[in-house]
Every structure is written in structure tokens, then in C-alpha cells.
Amino acid sequence: MMRIEIGEASWWLVLLPLGLVFAACGGRSAALGLAGLRSTLPEEARGWRAADRGELYDKESIFSYIDGHAEVYLAYGMKGCLARRYTGPSGEADLALDVFEMASPADAYGVASYDRDGEPVDIGHDGRFRYGWLSFWKGSFFVSVTAESESAAARDAVLELGRSVAALITDDGAPPPLVGELPPDGLDAGSVRFLHSQQILNTHLWLGEGEVLGLAPDTPAALAHYLRDGWSAHLLLVDYPDPGRAERAAAAIAGRLLAGPPGGGPALGQDGRWHVVQQRGVRLVVVIGAANEELAAALLSEVGAPKGGG
Numbered sequence: 001m002m003r004i005e006i007g008e009a010s011w012w013l014v015l016l017p018l019g020l021v022f023a024a025c026g027g028r029s030a031a032l033g034l035a036g037l038r039s040t041l042p043e044e045a046r047g048w049r050a051a052d053r054g055e056l057y058d059k060e061s062i063f064s065y066i067d068g069h070a071e072v073y074l075a076y077g078m079k080g081c082l083a084r085r086y087t088g089p090s091g092e093a094d095l096a097l098d099v100f101e102m103a104s105p106a107d108a109y110g111v112a113s114y115d116r117d118g119e120p121v122d123i124g125h126d127g128r129f130r131y132g133w134l135s136f137w138k139g140s141f142f143v144s145v146t147a148e149s150e151s152a153a154a155r156d157a158v159l160e161l162g163r164s165v166a167a168l169i170t171d172d173g174a175p176p177p178l179v180g181e182l183p184p185d186g187l188d189a190g191s192v193r194f195l196h197s198q199q200i201l202n203t204h205l206w207l208g209e210g211e212v213l214g215l216a217p218d219t220p221a222a223l224a225h226y227l228r229d230g231w232s233a234h235l236l237l238v239d240y241p242d243p244g245r246a247e248r249a250a251a252a253i254a255g256r257l258l259a260g261p262p263g264g265g266p267a268l269g270q271d272g273r274w275h276v277v278q279q280r281g282v283r284l285v286v287v288i289g290a291a292n293e294e295l296a297a298a299l300l301s302e303v304g305a306p307k308g309g310g
Contacts, residue, residue, distance in 0.1 A: 034082040034101050041097070042164040046157035047089045054084035054097075073142075075197040076110050077103025077217060086161065093149035095157060099165065100142045105173025106220065108137040110194040114203075121159065124166040125173070129155075134162045139171030178222045178237055183302035191225035205234060205288070208256050213238060213249045213284070226299060233274075233290035235299050239306055240282045250279040253286055266296035276300050 118128035124136030132150035262277035290296035
């Protein structure tokens with residue numbers, strides 16, 4: 001966990017290895033669902049054999065499986081989870097497979113963006129492998145496969161099981177459109193997060209106590225870190241259902257970052273960094289902690305107006 005101090009504000013960047021706490025959940029397609037998937041899951045992967053037919057969890061019972069971490073999935077509209085264990089050959093630990101059905105492909109992407117650590121692998125979308133844990137998203141599903149003890153054989157089994165589950169998910173999905181509107185110059189791709197809850201935002205960027213931005217399931221938000229010529233900044237984009245909510249959010253966050261009201265250009269904060277808060281119809285654009293005025297102004301100018309409104 002990394003904390004970046006900016007005066008009175010603090011940024012907490014947490015890369016929580018969710019797969020080390022619980023395994024992944026998967027589904028063949030939105031039409032089939034988790035219950036139908038149980039009958040199609042692989043029975044074996046590189047010598048690891050299914051120990052059960054798989055347990056199904058809903059929004060309430062999920063706490064009995066991953067108590068203390070279920071909030072991350074619930075924040076992305078989790079509908080259910082399918083968990084199945086695979087017993088390894090002699091001398092090898094078990095594998096845990098979990099498939100989470102989320103509210104939408106955007107939410108499945110969001111869960112995957114919560115922790116982007118690891119080695120990229122060509123499995124599903126945004127496949128990552130680290131420390132015996134594979135994760136990826138596809139369609140409305142986030143999938144995780146975890147080896148309880150890493151070995152070369154276990155790694156091969158984890159990857160094979162992941163590929164098999166990915167092939168069962170017939171829906172593809174696409175990243176949220178808002179993510180595609182982040183300016184590309186200087187973008188740290190590994191820092192991009194998609195979210196729509198204050199809880200998840202606080203994990204990656206601390207802006208103070210309380211529901212500062214009024215985030216909810218109907219407010220897609222994209223957060224990213226930028227580095228240009230050695231100078232850094234964060235950029236946050238939020239789209240609201242109506243201009244009134246965007247205006248209230250702009251006023252609230254301006255009160256945390258700026259000495260004056262939102263809507264102007266870059267302003268130097270008491271922390272010695274530059275910030276911008278600007279409402280554009282239903283869109284809120286916030287540049288946070290820019291190292292200089294030029295970077296803050298450039299990021300602001302490169303963000304387009306929301307498509308289809310604002």
C-alpha cells in the first residue's frame with residue numbers, strides 16, 4: 001500500500017491481491033448464468049480434479065465465503081458467485097476457481113481494474129497472473145483462479161483452467177466508454193480505474209471523509225495517473241445523470257481542493273500542487289495534484305465534452 005501526501009489530503013493507492021484471499025467465479029454467458037455454468041465447468045486441469053460441483057453464493061451469502069472483502073464485488077453490482085475447488089496431485093495444493101457475475105461488462109472491467117498488478121496473459125480481457133493467482137474479465141463476469149501453493153505445475157494448471165473457463169463465456173463485452181476518453185499522452189495504463197462508488201475511489205485516491213462526489217451506480221467514473229516530462233497528476237472524470245448532480249459534486253470537491261468556487265482554470269492549493277474542478281454539463285472534470293500549472297491546464301484542455309449531452 002502506498003500513501004502520497006499532498007498537504008492536508010492523502011492519497012492511498014492500494015493494490016489488494018484479491019485472489020490471494022478468495023478464488024474466482026465464472027459463467028458461460030449471461031444467458032446461461034452461474035447455475036447453468038456448474039454443469040459445463042471443466043472436471044480436470046493438468047491433473048487437478050474437481051472436488052465438488054461448485055457452490056453458488058448471492059449478495060447475502062457471499063459474506064460467508066469472503067467475509068471482509070465482499071464489499072469490493074458488491075460495489076460493482078455483484079449478482080452472484082460460483083466457487084469450485086480442484087484437488088491437486090500428490091504433493092500439490094488445491095486450486096480455487098471463482099466466477100463472479102457482475103451487473104454489466106463495465107462492472108466486470110471495473111473489478112479487474114481494481115488491482116492491475118501482475119504479468120499480462122492472453123486469457124479473457126486484461127488477464128493478469130501473479131503469485132499463483134490468475135484474474136481476468138469477459139462479458140459480465142470476473143474470473144479468478146488461485147493456487148494455494150505456487151509451483152510450476154500449479155501455474156500451468158491455473159492457466160489451463162482459466163483458458164477453459166474463458167472459452168465457456170460466450171459474451172465478450174467492451175471497456176466502459178468513459179475510460180476511452182482519458183487523454184492518452186502520459187497515461188499510466190496500469191493506473192486506470194473504473195468505478196462508481198466512494199468506497200472504491202477512497203481505496204485509490206483519498207479525497208476526504210464522506211460522500212464527496214455523490215457517486216452511485218448511475219455515475220460512471222474513470223481515474224488515472226499521468227506522467228509527462230517527469231511531472232505527475234491525477235485525472236478524474238465522472239458523468240452524472242443530470243447537470244444538477246454534477247454541479248453539487250463540483251461544489252463539494254472544490255471545497256476540498258480549491259480556495260474558491262469551481263469552474264476556473266488551474267489553482268494552486270495549500271499543498272503546493274495545482275488542482276482543477278470544472279463542470280461541463282453532466283460531466284465533472286477534476287485534475288488533482290498536478291506538479292505544475294501547465295500540466296493541469298493541458299489535461300483539462302484534452303478532455304472532451306460528454307458524448308450525447310452536456
